[in-house]
Amino acid sequence: MELRHLRYFIAVASNLNFSEASRRLHVAQPAISQTILDLENELGVKLLLRTSRSVELTAAGKAFFAEAQGVMLHADGASKAAQRASRGEIGCLRIGFLPCAAGPFIPALIKAYRKEFPKVEVRLHDMNTEHQLKAFDDGTIDVGFSRPFPKSAPKNLAVRLCTKIGSKLCCLPATRWRRKAWSISRMFLVKLLWNIIGVEHPHCLAK
Numbered sequence: 001m002e003l004r005h006l007r008y009f010i011a012v013a014s015n016l017n018f019s020e021a022s023r024r025l026h027v028a029q030p031a032i033s034q035t036i037l038d039l040e041n042e043l044g045v046k047l048l049l050r051t052s053r054s055v056e057l058t059a060a061g062k063a064f065f066a067e068a069q070g071v072m073l074h075a076d077g078a079s080k081a082a083q084r085a086s087r088g089e090i091g092c093l094r095i096g097f098l099p100c101a102a103g104p105f106i107p108a109l110i111k112a113y114r115k116e117f118p119k120v121e122v123r124l125h126d127m128n129t130e131h132q133l134k135a136f137d138d139g140t141i142d143v144g145f146s147r148p149f150p151k152s153a154p155k156n157l158a159v160r161l162c163t164k165i166g167s168k169l170c171c172l173p174a175t176r177w178r179r180k181a182w183s184i185s186r187m188f189l190v191k192l193l194w195n196i197i198g199v200e201h202p203h204c205l206a207k
Helices: 003-015 018-025 029-043 059-086 106-116 129-138 174-178 184-197
Strands: 048-050 055-057 091-097 120-126 143-146 157-162 167-173
Touching (some): 003 018, 003 029, 003 059
Parallel strands (some): 091 143
Antiparallel strands (some): 048 055, 143 167, 157 167
């Protein structure tokens, strides 16, 4: 059973009319009829009583109709949640920071970020530079603020000097930026940083 089966059945059951369901779904009527027949065969029950003049729901059809609507609502909600998470509107942003480097601007940065993305959980982790590098490698932080990295640091990190305070903004591996995998919310974080402390050209972090 696929969501398509439920969608076609709901369209017919809502209007008790195959022609109207075909118009709403932009699907040929024979295809809808066959899909519902396949659904009935899979369930082993009749969902619709069809005559030349009318379509009616059976008792099984009425029960299935209510449940199918709930399933489609949940599926739609799951789809929207996945899209929102992909855009960074929900979920979690993990930030590692060195207090002496990021302390002056972190409070204002997080306050502005939470105002724009209230459903994103922000987790702050007090870490020195060495621990941040390990956390990036382990995938346990998404963004880090620290003093300049040692020359031995991995080359796949996108790093931008925060010139006003001498610390650095370090993000996920630069290859992810090139694939445009970063969410809207994390790009917004970089833009906030640009406004608060004057980071130049935040869109060039992947260089």
